[in-house]
Amino acid sequence: MTVAHETITLTGNLIIGAQDVRGTDGEIAAVDPRTGQALEPSYGLGGAADVERATTLAAEAFATYRQTDPDVRAGFLERIAERIDGLGEQLTERVQAETGLPRARAESERARTTNQLRLFASVLREGSWRGARVDPGQPEREPVPRPDVRQRAVALGPVAVFGASNFPLAFAVAGGDTASALAAGCPVVVKAHEAHPGTSELVARAIQAAVRDSELPAGTFSLLFGSGPGLGTALVTDPRIKAVGFTGSRSAGLALTAAAAGRAEPIPVYAEMSSVNPVFILPDALRQRPEELGAAYIASVTTGAGQLCTSPGLVFVQDGEGADEFLAAAAEATGHTAAAPMLTSGIREAYDRGADALASRESVQRVAVGSAADDIACAGQARLFATTGDAFLAEPELHGEVFGATSLVVLVRDRAQLERVVDALEGQLTATIHATTADHDLAGGLLPALELKAGRVLFNGWPTGVEVGHAMVHGGPFPATSAPRTTSVGTRAIERFLRPVAYQNVPGELLPDELRDGNPLGLWRRVDGELGRH
Amino acid sequence: MTVAHETITLTGNLIIGAQDVRGTDGEIAAVDPRTGQALEPSYGLGGAADVERATTLAAEAFATYRQTDPDVRAGFLERIAERIDGLGEQLTERVQAETGLPRARAESERARTTNQLRLFASVLREGSWRGARVDPGQPEREPVPRPDVRQRAVALGPVAVFGASNFPLAFAVAGGDTASALAAGCPVVVKAHEAHPGTSELVARAIQAAVRDSELPAGTFSLLFGSGPGLGTALVTDPRIKAVGFTGSRSAGLALTAAAAGRAEPIPVYAEMSSVNPVFILPDALRQRPEELGAAYIASVTTGAGQLCTSPGLVFVQDGEGADEFLAAAAEATGHTAAAPMLTSGIREAYDRGADALASRESVQRVAVGSAADDIACAGQARLFATTGDAFLAEPELHGEVFGATSLVVLVRDRAQLERVVDALEGQLTATIHATTADHDLAGGLLPALELKAGRVLFNGWPTGVEVGHAMVHGGPFPATSAPRTTSVGTRAIERFLRPVAYQNVPGELLPDELRDGNPLGLWRRVDGELGRH
Incomplete structure (x- = not known):
């Protein structure tokens, strides 16, 4: 399927689920760093009420979205990629105008972004991300029977993603954090980086269209604009948000980490912050x-x-x-x-x-x-x-x-x-x-x-250029990141938005498909610790 | 191999690597909760200098210990189990005297503890914990060659473990946190729970002997006694400590989590805290x-x-x-x-x-x-x-x-x-x-x-009784734990003390064995995303 390119009229609105909302807490306009000229349109900035509206929708969407068939989510990610491809020259030009990055970079970064979405679609279909494990019961064991215990991964909940300044596509609205969170079954609320709002709106429109095409709940995705730390802090401290992806400065990353740790229910912040790459x-x-x-x-x-x-x-x-x-x-x-x-x-x-x-x-x-x-x-x-x-x-x-x-x-x-x-x-x-x-x-x-x-x-190479694949680690000890046990690039990024749950003596008809006897999905599973398609 | 039982004379000392050190920051004695009688000997409490001595030794040991062959660590864990078995009746009686728990419980908890050590030995030998992934290079790829990228897990560093009051063996000196951290390649410094110091010393002597028998660096294991939050805070904020395992109250868990988050280099705290188990x-x-x-x-x-x-x-x-x-x-x-x-x-x-x-x-x-x-x-x-x-x-x-x-x-x-x-x-x-x-x-x-x-x-069962296996999850959302993405029981606990590292275009002779061409260790590896013994 290819999506024909039609020019999108930028609105300057917040995109909250299926709705456009004009932000009323001030406004910003992008500036072309090559010329110093402001770019149309201006973007209205959101406030606490907009955060609450987006996260409420996300929490509602979560109940449905996390339980969609992974194949549906794979199709959704592929639709996002197609839609981003379909943005054509309009996106390439807007990226250049808002960032000053050269055309070749805008194009290669777009390819990386769509490849990444497609890679997570393949991860969803392969199925190992489900973490299926089965320890069959031993009713005859003495002195006490061994229960039947099975394990799989479940999604954490709505995720807040902060777009980075320096990767307006690959670490932004539909970047790695969004792709891996959506793959895991988590709705996403993005705070766009204020330097490239037009690029952000274009990509958000692609996601919004893919949500609609895939018949997913509207709250699966929202895009907010905000300036200063206010909106970001409101987002991270919102009780409906269950994890945060961030790429940016050390000071901003530490502020978000502290805000998340100070919540009644602390949540993980995956912040990539500062590295000199010796x-x-x-x-x-x-x-x-x-x-x-x-x-x-x-x-x-x-x-x-x-x-x-x-x-x-x-x-x-x-x-x-x-x-x-x-x-x-x-x-x-x-x-x-x-x-x-x-x-x-x-x-x-x-x-x-x-x-x-x-x-x-x-x-x-x-x-x-x-x-x-x-x-x-x-x-x-x-x-x-x-x-x-x-x-x-x-x-x-x-x-x-x-x-x-x-x-x-x-x-x-x-x-x-x-x-x-x-x-x-x-x-x-x-x-x-x-x-x-x-x-x-x-x-x-x-x-x-x-x-x-x-x-x-x-x-015998140079660290710039991060290959997106199964073995890549884009992470590292503090202060490079706040979560050195994870990666923000590559297929293992999906693990950041999942947690394991054990099911003990759950009747067969109530078990999730991936844990049923006979392995109906044909997954790689660990049975009594042994890996196999069993 | 069986180790003959000989009665160990309790010393009341801190055990810092191979050395006995008498703590001088006050002392405690266990009390038999059945009788209210104090139990001999008294235990000297450690202070900041003792913490520093133990963590310095642990950091020195780490360089060697993390790079031991996993089979050596498996043998070490098995020796610990044998030594704990060898403590015989002395341990059973001391557990009962210090905790008031009945004999059957002391015996079953000991069996669980040694089973757990042996289970992690089997995990080490099976090898999937290494997380080996290989994305082979594609030198001919256009427009840029694809680098060769490989991934494996490395140990985090010295780990602080806080013994729980209610499981004097299974969540204590040689409990699940210690077993999984030692398996991962992390030296361990335990702060014993003050209610069962004699039990703690007996088990620590078993570990100390196993360290010696396995010819491992002495700093691989230390045991500290301390009262109040002072020693615990000193341990968690020591820069050499890289992760913390804790089981106890919500207030103590939150205090340790806050202390760890406030470090110049924040570290993960795996705290199990509070659950009413509906x-x-x-x-x-x-x-x-x-x-x-x-x-x-x-x-x-x-x-x-x-x-x-x-x-x-x-x-x-x-x-x-x-x-x-x-x-x-x-x-x-x-x-x-x-x-x-x-x-x-x-x-x-x-x-x-x-x-x-x-x-x-x-x-x-x-x-x-x-x-x-x-x-x-x-x-x-x-x-x-x-x-x-x-x-x-x-x-x-x-x-x-x-x-x-x-x-x-x-x-x-x-x-x-x-x-x-x-x-x-x-x-x-x-x-x-x-x-x-x-x-x-x-x-x-x-x-x-x-x-x-x-x-x-x-x-159709009751939550008490946690089966130790491959599929078990003993964890859960806050406030049950501070780290819902992990488990403290079962084989996946080893993951808490590991992080992934990618190796890009590293010459074959310098690659870790698990990542070499031809899979010399015969591991399950993910090659270009596909699982196999390849």
Whole structure:
């Protein structure tokens, strides 16, 4: 099935289930960061009454939606993907206008978003997400009979999702959190990121149409706009909301986590917050290909104007053979990098403050600066800094994230200092090693330390670019995330919105299908601990 | 291998790795709740320095212990079980003396504890806990090559375990939290419950010997004694501790959860806290066998003097045919119940306060009281109360847990009121339905609501007695636990102490064994999402 593209007239309304509601708590308009021009229409901002309306609808929808056949939910996710495809050029242009991201990125991010929805459809049909387990009863067991105990996963309840600034599609209205929550059987209330309301409305219209096409309860999905922490806090503290997905800053993530923990019924917050994604270039790799690595490093740093959660903010190299060439190549690449529009003027200002703070430190050397661009309203200039391992160990201010195309090269003295540096790192989304075979001894020594610090360890590549699949982990120890036992990307993300329930001696006719004798759904199940299609 | 029993001389010391340390922050002695007599020896209480010593050793041990072959850890768990078996009569007697629990319970709880250790050994050998996933690379993919991404689980780090008062073996020093954390590769620091220090020392000696026999790092296990919240808070806020297992009161659980959330690096607290375990006796079941159900109900309520997390504190019956007989049978059984020693005088006092508070309410009718026992120091008398559905809905004070052999029968008016009652319940460990086939329509209507309220739903039985297996869930929505997505009993408990890590393009020789090409360990793995031994 393909859905013909028709241009959607943006309304600036909140989308609460099947209804449009004009927000009356102020209004915002998107700004094109390339030109500084405001974009039509203005968006009315929601308040506490809108939150309550959306969550009440979501709670009503939950009773039905969580019990839909998973195949119905799979079809629903596929319809969302088709509808997003159907938004065609209008979506691509609006993404570019609201974010300043280039066309190729808008297109590839859209493909990632729809692929992700389709991937969760396949997960739903495969069925292992149901977590079916059967421990058959043993009525004859002495001294007491063993009960029949079965287990499956049930959905948590309505989920609040906060769109990220930097992925207007893939970590936003129909992004990974929404896709995995909807797959699990949880209605979703999205708070759109205020920087791209038009993109958010377009995608929300696609979901709203898919809800209708799939004959699902209207409250399965709502989209709210709000500014400042008020609406977000109201959403997270609403008693009907049972889990939260968030991607954004450390301060905002911690505020939401605290709000959720302070509820009468605390709920999980899956917040992805802050990561500097350290890269370790080991001595032989540095010796063999310093120029290539220096150029590739800056290509990774400047992807998306550096506004990626996995941007490599720190590179550690041993001072010695290849270090100068590496730094020279990175400096040259930085110097040749054209300024690119950043997402918002606020993000640009924060970026400049962060980079200036680095530049102002005595221990930090300014290596190179990219070109400026007076014709771009929110231009972010690439910047490259260097420091020493001694300074890095002494100054925690050098460990933090500067969100944007800035990175810091740390020249470490020797292997012992490298190991101390690893110990000093906070939790990360990623950690990267560049190594030749000759470096494997050192790499094998670092790997155990890095797997305790990061959600993903990669070799001979760059951390930007997160493959959506079954084995991916996009997560990691605090402060990278608030929930290191989970991932926000990849098929295991569905687990965040499920919990196990045991059914003891439940009569066969009342058992959920996935737990019935004879395995009528043909699922992989664990029977007395043994996996099989039995 | 069997370990011959030799009597262990109790020392009253803290056990920090291989060392005995005399605690100097005061001392405690256990009291036999049957006689009120203090038991030798006295136990020195630990302070902040002892916590730091134990956690420092645990952190050192972690680097080695987490990377031991899982088969080594399986052997270690089996040695612990053998050593606990080897404690023989000395342990059985000490448990009885410190808790007042009867011999049969001491013996069955010991069997459960050692079975559980052996079960986790089998889990380690089966290998699915490793969570191995492989998404092979596709170097030819356009527009960008697909990286090779693999995933496995790694241990979180040193774990703090708080022993429960009411399960001196199964939820204590070598209980489920310890067994699952040790299985996962996490060293454990236990804070013993102060009511049974001798039992705790005996079991800790068994673990200490098993650590030595298995040639593991001494810091793999430590046992601390402490009174009041000081030592516990120091343990939970120690930066080396990465997760917490707790079973106890709601107030203590919430305090630990708040302390953990307030750390520079917040950590998960798996707290099992408060549950009243509602039971619903449906009309036809009530009509068919009121006397049998009434007697069985009180047998469940009075098991272990009612000091079980799964004790049925609320029973809902529809006022009508069978209700009077049910209540009469329950009253008769209560009246015939001999007072039994409760665990401590503090618990007995709290029980009396809770039961008196119920008795004093105008809406509550006192139905029956068990016999008193002047010869038992900490005797708890069984008590049975009744109220109406109207009162239950109007008075949240009737919803809480009274820890001990007290239960409340709620006479509901009709099905509509029953549904309102279910809506009003907090999260629970268990929910129970008694139903005949004629009740299945009503039961099928209640089941979806109850599976959202409880970790385990059971039919035609009583919630006391938790089968340890692969499908069991001992958990549930807040306030039953602080972590409803997990279980503290059954094989899935190991997941609480693991997190996933992705390995991208890691050279074959540096990959962990479980992720290598050709599946050398013969594990179940998910390859491109498909399960198989491949």
